Amino acid sequence: MTIGLTGGGTGGHIYPALAVLEHLRAIAAPPRTIYLGARGGREESLAQAYGLTFIGLSARKIQRLMSPDTLWTLAVLFRGYLQARRALQRIQPDAILGTGGYVAAAACLAAAHLQIPVILHEQNAVPGRTNLWLARKARRICVSFRGTEAAFPAGMAIWTGVPIRSDIVSTSAKAEARTHFGIPCGAFVILVLGGSQGSAAINATVRKAVSQLPEDAYVLHQTGDGDNPESPSADSRYLPRGYFDRTDLPLAYRSADLVLSRAGASSLAEIAANELPSILVPYPYAYADHQTVNAGAFVEAGAAALIPQSDLSADRLISEFHRSMSDRSGLVAMARAAAGLAARGAAEAVADEVMKAAGR
Structure with missing residues (x-):
């Protein structure tokens, strides 16, 4: 056969x-x-x-x-x-x-x-x-x-x-996953994903926001193959990668406390499988604006916050990051909601x- x-x-x-x-x-x-x-x-x-x-x-x-x-x-x-x-x-x-x-x-x-x-x-x-x-x-x-x-x-x-691959959810301890990327165990880790091809809008905004991050926040950022993943500053808390391979992506999810992502279906499925809260920035030029509709299912379930790309700015991101870091019980509730959406x-x-x- x-x-x-x-x-x-x-x-x-x-x-x-x-x-x-x-x-x-x-x-x-x-x-x-x-x-x-x-x-x-x-x-x-x-x-x-x-x-x-x-x-x-x-x-x-x-x-x-x-x-x-x-x-x-x-x-x-x-x-x-x-x-x-x-x-x-x-x-x-x-x-x-x-x-x-x-x-x-x-x-x-x-x-x-x-x-x-x-x-x-x-x-x-x-x-x-x-x-x-x-x-x-x-x-x-x-x-x-x-x-x-x-x-x-x-x-x-x-x-x-x-369908998502079985090893997308790492069995490693969170501390072990963070050590892989050189991140302290007690940090608050924001994983940034722009899809397999990256996102110029998200990349530029995150780089502007890096200098305003709280001291204990780290950003693990998949910038996309076509992007130059160089840090815009000497800030060691900003960790850009062009692309996460099969080994690194599960560890990146395991390291994260919060995900900032586009709203492609595969990314959402992986976020749900890893039971993570998220901030979603749908790609506005997708056919029939389907990423906004995808994101709506997560927002309605209480699993994600939504930022339209037209509203995306460094100030808005920093505000959302501060809100998330100060409301840990809210993040736990979002994570539970995400887990409920996992297929x-x-x-x-x-x-x-x-x-x-x-x-x-």
Whole structure:
């Protein structure tokens, strides 16, 4: 038996597929697994790191507004579809799991045309264009937020939550995790995450705020691969990293007392699994403003505070940090609310749907 995984563009589309992979590999007589992704994309190096056969496809993001470049983009995507079709005809997988992104559209459409069962996973509270377009060609759609089922054809969607890898919650003691980053055990640690690609707005604002932090506060900051992670000052309490790898990210969560983050679905799922309070700054240009809707579920549950990017400033951040540090009981309540939002069996549930579609 062979299972295909496809998704790309951002970590939010890639990591759920890799979390499902863990469960596929854990079952008796695990299937062979392949990954179809954008050639040269982040998914290529990650798939290879996980020991997957990687099939590189041509892919390009479609801009929302028509332009002279649109026809070229469509041509690239059509080439990716033909590449996927040829690869799937050769390999003949028993099912395909698509986790979003334009490369997944090409691979899942090719699979559907070849009568290969397609399972989709929708990470966000507002479904993306790719999954809405592919929905009628899918065997099953797994959604991450309760109520999102209604956006898809009746009876097609089920709630599973966002698959996250099993080791995202570190078993290390908090003191041990902090020692890994050179942070004192008694510090108040703010973990800053801007998503897999970083956030220029969050990065710039945090750097302006660093000098005004309370003395016992440390900032552990994932700035993104494209950012220069140099400290703006000699302040040893500001610890920038371009990117947290598989080992460091669980330790970063374990070190944290509070998270400042975008509101991508995978980031929220990891925050909930680690039972952490958060301040969320949704990316305002996401399709259908879905990050604001994602964040709303956490705010409504009492698990997070919300700062619209239009209101983001160093003064606002410092005010929120001081408020959080002075209200430890409030942080505990937020952490409990976050824990209540964790979907701990999501990866296994999606893997089960994939195996059912494959006939096992």
